[in-house]
Every structure is written in C-alpha cells, then in structure tokens.
Amino acid sequence: MSPSAVWPHPIFVINLKTSGERRTACDAQLTRVGLTPTFVEAVDGRTMSDAEIAAIVDEPGRLRRAPKPLSKAEVGCYLSHLAVLETIVAQDLTQALVMEDDLLAGEELAAVLAALAEKVLPPYEMIKLGISEPQVKPFTPIVPLTEASTLVRHHNVVNSNLAYVITRQGAERFLRYGRPIRYPVDVAMNRSWRHGLDILGVRPWPVLPNPAFNSTIGQDRFENPAWTPLGRRIERRARKAYDSLAKRLDLQARLKRDAAWRSRHDGA
Template identity: 35%
Template sequence: MSLGVYVINLDGSADRLAAIAERLGAFGVEFERVPAVDGRKLDLSMLEDYDDSRAERYMGRALIGAEIGCYRSHLAAAARFVASGADYGLVLEDDVVPLCDPRQLLTQMAPVLDALDRQWILANLGAHRTLFGTRVSSFTVGTFTSTLQAAHYFPVLTRAILWSRRGAEAFLAGHDKIFAPVDNFFRHWLTRHGHGYALWPAPFTDAAFGSLIYAAGRSRG
C-alpha cells in the first residue's frame, strides 16, 4: 500500500511538531510537514475565494480567518498528496494522538474500502462520534478495534482524514468559494453525494492542548 502521511503544523509550533513526530515515530510512521495557513493574518475582505454572503446563508454567520486558514491548509495537504503519486493520503492536524498503529490499520482498511466502493472519497478517522452510519467491517490492531461505517451524515472534525486519490483530486478540482469551515464543507459535500466513510471508535484522538489552527476561532464542539 502506497500511503502518504501529511501533518498540518503552524510555523513556530516546533514543540507540537516534535510531539507528533514522537507519537507517530513510535509506530515507525514518517510524515511530510505541511505548513498551516495562519488565518489570523488574513484580511477576509480581500479574499477572492471566500463568499461571505453564502457563508451567512449556510452557516448563519460570517467565517473567521482561523476557519479559512484551516480550509486552505487542507487544500494544501490534498495538493501535496496528489502530487506525491501515493495511492492514499492520511492528513493529520498536529494535535492528534494515534490509538493504534496507523499503517497496520490502514493496510487492513484500504482494500476493504476499494472493494466496497471504487468511488470512495474520504474517510474520517478522528470524529468524536458518528451518526446515521451503516456498518461495513471491523478491524483490530493490537487491543484496538474500530468499525468502518458508510457515513450517511459525514462527521465533522478534520483532525485525521484519509483521502483516496480520486477524492483529493475532486476536492481540489471542485474548489471555488469557501462558504463553510472545511469540516462542515465535507459534511455538505459527502452527505449529498455519498462515498464518505468513518471509523468508530476513532483511531485518532486529540491531545490536551487542542488545535492552534482554531485558536482564534469559535468552539468546534
């Protein structure tokens, strides 16, 4: 299995980068750092790819710079994956904690996904919970067992997501205007079009210090 692993990390957050490097290194997982876009420095009135009026209609409010920075960071990570030539792309935010060996888990999961749905797009590996899912299969790595579900209502939170090549290419090609935080956009997209999946219990959780990408934003809930 050809897997690219990408960690989104803000410049200046060397301690967080070192922490996730240690956590992934315990499983022998190497990764590529993707510099996060610091949305706190963005002037939203000058952004050509942000649709404020649509955000008001869809979210009931304008977005904040931190949310747009996170969205653009995930665009950058997807682009790195597509350019790499890898078959699958695991994108992690730098506050995640793996609960089992990610490579062992994905080595089991990827062939099942490919056989089940040749058009699958994205799998959420770090959601707090899943709703309206259909059980597909279960995987066990060490003492950790997780169930793969077809996610009819795609879960939010993007701390750990797995792209298919087709999915990442579609995300990049379809990008036009940002009108929702990236996790809400994924829910909007995949709940309508299908081909989204999730693992529960999630094999990635978050560290106590939380996400700096949303440090200036609202609670992610």
C-alpha cells in the same frame, strides 16, 4: 514493522510554522506507532489581509448559510487542507493520510492502516480516522479491519478533519467543489450529498485529539451572534431543511450500495 509495511502511502501532517511544540508531540505520537509523517506548513489565516480573504471567500454566500463570517483562522485551515489535496493530485498519488497536528495516535492506528492498504474494501474516496469532539455517531458496520476495528458508514456527518485517508479521485472531487469558500473545511468536505465524496469511517476511532493542545481555530466558531436579520434566518432554515432531506436520501442510497457490496463479499 517498517512504515512502508504499515502504510505504503504518504502521511501529511498540517502544522503551523509557529507551533513547534505541536509538531514535536505529533511526530513522537506517530513515531511511537511506526509511522513517518511529512509535515506541511499550514497557512496562517490570521496574517492574511482583508483583501486576501475577500478574494477567496464568498462572504454573502456564507452569510446566507451561517449566522456569521468565517474567521481568518478558519480560512487558513481551509487553505491548508486544499494545499495538501492539490499536492495529492499534482503528484498523482493513489491516496494519502492527512492529519492535523493536535492528535493522539491510538494503539490500533498502525494495524488499521495496514488493513486499509491490504484488504479488499468497498469503493471509497475518504475514510475518517478520528474526531475532534467526543461525540456519539451512529453507524452501520461494513467490514472488519482488525480484531478490534471496523470500517463503517456513519449515519451523520463527522465534522472533523483530525485524520482522514483520501484518494486522488476524492481530492479532485473536492477541489472541483471547494471554491469559493463558504464553510469551514471540515463542514465543506462532509457535504457528500452536494459534491459526491463517498466517505466511510473507522470505529473505534484510531486517532483522538490531544487534550494538551487547544484548537488554533478557536471555539468562537461555535458561537452565534445575538441577532440575525429575519430574511437570513428564514433562508438558512430553508437550506437546512433541504440539506437534511438530501442527506437522508444520500445515506439511504449509500447504505444500499454497502449492503450489496457485503452480500457479494461475504466469506471472501
């Protein structure tokens, strides 16, 4: 099956210029399943000056939402995804597959992409195809894609940008929301109750993380400082409570729309 028959849209893979081994491994993974990627040079946030970071990151806003500042690597990752989304909009692409380079392509990936390109699907702006951590994520099935894979609505956010399909409308929507920077890009892109992106997923995941490579962002993003001022802790708890309620209400509304769509398309 030729790449155009599998997925007649661009495939962008974000890769640091210094990570040649990752590029080679990723290219081999995608070539194995009949896909031809376009590699996009990632922004290396570690080389950015403090002044450059300060110009694009709302650090006071960040610290009202999280216990510590974003790392330079996280900022670089954010800018890398923004650059791909800007390309999608500038080239007026219908949609594209966006991937990070530390992936393993599952045997179902090509068939899943072919189904996404050919089947009648509910409206969407983003479809998650992989996750960086082997987490349990409950979901509601929407429509079968292949004998083994299903398009689903996750009940919780999937904070991973390992692999996702995004439409031009979805790219535009996030670009309107995504500045100034206050979150890691995967967290920001999943805040659908704030920016409105309609985010679906595919299960089982057709893309998995490659255990041969460690994250270039680093695991310290998940570590919290030993002490945070009381006022910040109180504000973060209030924001978290609001987000929790907003997420539940948003999910309920989207599940109702999914059910209505299934009802209209049963037997189609």
